[in-house]
Amino acid sequence: MVNIAAYGTWTSPISAADAAAAGTSPEWTDLHDGHVWWAESRPHESGRVALLRDGVEVIDDRWNVRNRVHEYGGRPFTVLDDGRVAFTNWHDQRVYLAEPGGEPVPISAEPQREHGLRYGDLRATGDEVWCVRETITGDRPTDVRRDLVALPAAGGEPRVLTASHHFLTAPRPSPDGRHAAWIGWNHPDMPWDSAELCVAPINDDGTFGEHRVIAGGERESVCQFEWESDDALLAMTDPDGWWNLHRVTLDGQARNLATIEDDLGGPMWKLGWHWFAPLGGGRHAVLVSGALSVLDERTGTITEVDNDYPLWTPNLVARDGVIVSVAAGPRQSSAVVRLDLSTGELTTLTEAPERIPDEAYLPVPEKRWFTGENGRSIPAYVYPPTNPEFAGPDGELPPYLVHVHGGPTGASSRALDPRIAYFTSRGLGVVAVNYGGSSGYGRAFRELLIGEWGVVDVQDCASVAEALAEEGTADGERLAVRGGSAGGWTSAASMTTVRTYRCGTIMYPILDLTGWTGAGGETHDFESRYIENLVGTLPEHADRYAERSPINHIDKLAGPVLLLQGLEDEVCPPEQADRFVAALDGTGIPHAYLTFEGEQHGFRRAKTIERTLEAELSFYGQVFGFTPPGVPVLDLAL
Template sequence: MVKIASYGTWTSPIGSAEAAEAGGGLQWVDLHGASVWWAESRPAEGGRVVLVRDGVDVLPAPWNARNRVHEYGGRPWVVLSDSVVAFTNWDDQRVYVFDPAAPQPRPISPEPARHHGIRYADLTAGPDGEVWCVRETITGEARTDVRRELVALPVSGGEPRVLAASHHFMSGPKISPDGTRFAWLGWNHPQMPWDGTELCVATVGSPDFEVLAGGESEAVCQFEWEGSSLLALTDPDGWWNLFRVALDGSRENLAPCAEELGGPMWRLGNRWFASLGVGRYLVLRSGRLAVLDERSGTVTDVETDLPTWSANLAVHDGIVVDAAAGPAAEFAVVKLDLSNGELTRLTGGEHSFAPYLPVPVERMFGEVPAYVYPPSNPDFAGPADELPPFVVHVHGGPTGRALPTLDMDIAYFTSRGIGVVAVNYGGSTGYGRAFRERLREQWGVVDVDDCAAVALGLAKEGTADRARLGIRGGSAGGWTSAASMTSTDVYRGGMIAFPILDLAGWTGDGGETHDFESRYVEGLVGPLPAAAARYAERSPSNKVDKLAGPVLLLQGLEDEICPPEQADRFVAALDGSGIPHAYLTFEGEQHGFRMAASIIAALEAELSFYGQVFGFVPPGVPVLELRR
């Protein structure tokens, strides 16, 4: 029998521990012959990233296949033979070679003089028994004191060999089929890799290189060799389309379309397309699996039970492997036979919580896309005279996007009667460069306005309780949450996780962020010193007295992307202000939480926070102490 109870007070089998168990994630899926390899983060093992082959762990504890290049990391492993793999180890950031038949992995990169002083990423198999990759070297004490080169590491040991050092940022090198040339992507400050990159080609052994595609306002996000030419995802017309690029720089769009077949290069090594042979290519159309046929110039969706696929496409003999997800399914490693459409899950399966999972509804609020996750619990219904509280979920980036896939954090709230809406505000990817550049110099304005429009739209139509709207986000989402709480009166409260709060500090000169994003804000807010007043006016750290309501801040103490200094200052200004707030910090956590204990504590604190802000008592969680 369905019980009538106030929204937020419902009980659910989806506990914080169950949500934490799902908080690891699958990444870097690949094929070597017929064997499927992937990396898997394990919250129960302190967030350790394990290498897995055909469902069997390859790396024993405590080895951790992860790296710090750009602080977001890049492809951390490459298979060298049927059983031998090279990988980057988190603890010392060195590259190791491992044969499971051997007792221990063997390092092939030198030991750095300082902790994490040299990092490697985007590993590929080079010629003559080498591993080719990006090397990042810390050259000083500032967070921006970094040098990058493309290097070759002999598997047998010995000194690394520098291949190229063309740009401040580079992707891993890929050698041509005939072994005479290699190619890579490069870009310099103030560009981010979705603003503009260059596709570079050099002759092996030569310091000279040519730029074949890309530029300051054209971003190549992936390339692969095809004989003596290259295939490249690039966006000269405002959409990431697939081009064939000849060595003389001439190029052809294989299927012109106003569709995003690529994505933002937040991490090095993603793959949005893979060749199927004879003029056919597997692509991702804004996350949906599709086949591009260059003879007909068409892009046709591949219908599967799991509509959202990650940028890790790999194909062998008509078999596709990747990580895929759906509205009621978390990302799982899957194998798809293109000849008959048979989909096999290599991880995961039917979810035992299926009746309690929300089904996202894609909506447009004016020109703003969003996914609405209504409260969902078969055991409960809200009173007829009560509307549910709703929380706006703001994705990170801000050059990122929300996807209509199962998120157990969201299900944790919706199964208790709290609605969630994930907003793809102006600046989000998947809708072309023009939509992405709506945020140019408008960060803290467009994102705030778009989120508010969605929240108020839900309230106006009677879906959400206008008096009980909240906002939550981490990283850039934490910025938008904080900016919303200090510049609008839409929300009763906000959860702000590992945020940017002070724009002037979150720059290379400010010294409070890492090199990769140290000039990101120039495009998002404006160049300094001309835009200094804008930086000060928009920063939540300068508007603590304008907070519209209570806030909960969550912060990892080892975060190098959004360091704790900013949250520390924000909370120091809040203390004694009379505004209810709480601040939880987490030892051993970087940007985003990987440990089960941290995820559990953060979710339970957030639920208690909403209860106090929205006026209900959530059962089964400790009461979060709010200070003033």
């Protein structure tokens, strides 16, 4: 029997603790000598990242396999030919080497008091580990120098290989050992704006000679490469506006292996992602809108591979016809999977979270296209309220949460997100908007945000929310906007510029453009000049910075706000949220501000995730006029 109850008051088997526990996320798959390796985030272990081989941890829980290169991190481990593993440890950012089950020993220097050292994008090369090294040279967030270095596995002094650009990926040697290749870019570009594929000869002393650029450059971005032979590489790059797979020779001649108006690659937020994997014989595993596919360069065709997982991630590794990656679906948690292309046998190597309930409670998103200003199309995923035990009263429409992804050069997908299911199973709808500037829709769509951050993203999200209300899907009087990082910026900007929403949840946000950007700003080096492209340069566009910054328009807030912030966030530091809330106090606008010790950019700890979900639900209930059962009441200040 279906119970009739107001939206937001439905009882759900998905508790906040369940949603938090289900956030275990594998990444960085590798395949070595028949063994499958991966790293796995553990929310119930304070967000620690464990290292596993064939599902068994190879080092104990004293170790946290993460690094802070670019603050977002890079590939944190690599397996040597003899089966030993090198990895980065979060607590001291050093590189360690270990036999599986053995005691790790450091192979990088202990950081000195006057500077810090960080390593990422580890690549085993013979008896060395090649990687990116960051050296902290001063007190400002932008005081960072990067080098490509070789760490001897036996320990000892590292060898500096080169330092061609301010930002770099780890180098890879050619099969004959005569050349090395890597990707580099400089400010003010981000890697998806312009990134160059560099090749240099390897000198007799093991350092690199003068490099030359063979792909990428102005308005072309290489996001991954692999050596194919001594004199040719495979590169995912976008000279025609779409990330397609190319063959590039050492003299810079490039050929698209299968032209398609779809992004087979993506933005390089982390160093070491793999969007393609060579299979041999002119065939390559690629991702088309997240679907695993095979590109056959002999016919110029791309064919989707039939399997149980509709969404695969840029963790592709292939050996001898076997593909390993992380895959998911709308009702399938992220899992490490192994697919044998010769037999079609698919093996799931990780267990599904125990606390995810029957799939009847999990929403299946509908991909839709909405019409925004100037008739432009806006893609979005609509998650309706989903609970087999409940339905809303006749004549009542559900509240809807407009979810804004981060980046802003990111994208929402339709992979299962237990945090969305937490809301939809209680009767709240969610719509995840891929506003202009999102990745996955080609360079032209991505560049819609140039100079327009705080305008296009706000307009697109509002257009989608208003369309859902107009068509009778959502209650137009009970719309909220929520997001973290750049999504927190858009949420705050929305609440201060449009009247679409009754309230907003603003997580680890950017709130003050002038304070956030530049060498003297509050953010980290990687993104310190990002908004020169998104908003404009200073001082020429100082008025634009001031006009768009939510912190300058608290008096225009459309309704109550909830702010959530990690206190160790180096990307969007708490100082911005602190200033925003200080200005809010005493205004009469209901608000709440929750901060979390030990959290960096984004929430990793189970207790934090649980607390934030319950706080959000209570917040929406107080604003929208429903009482969610079993949820602690959030205190709102005035």
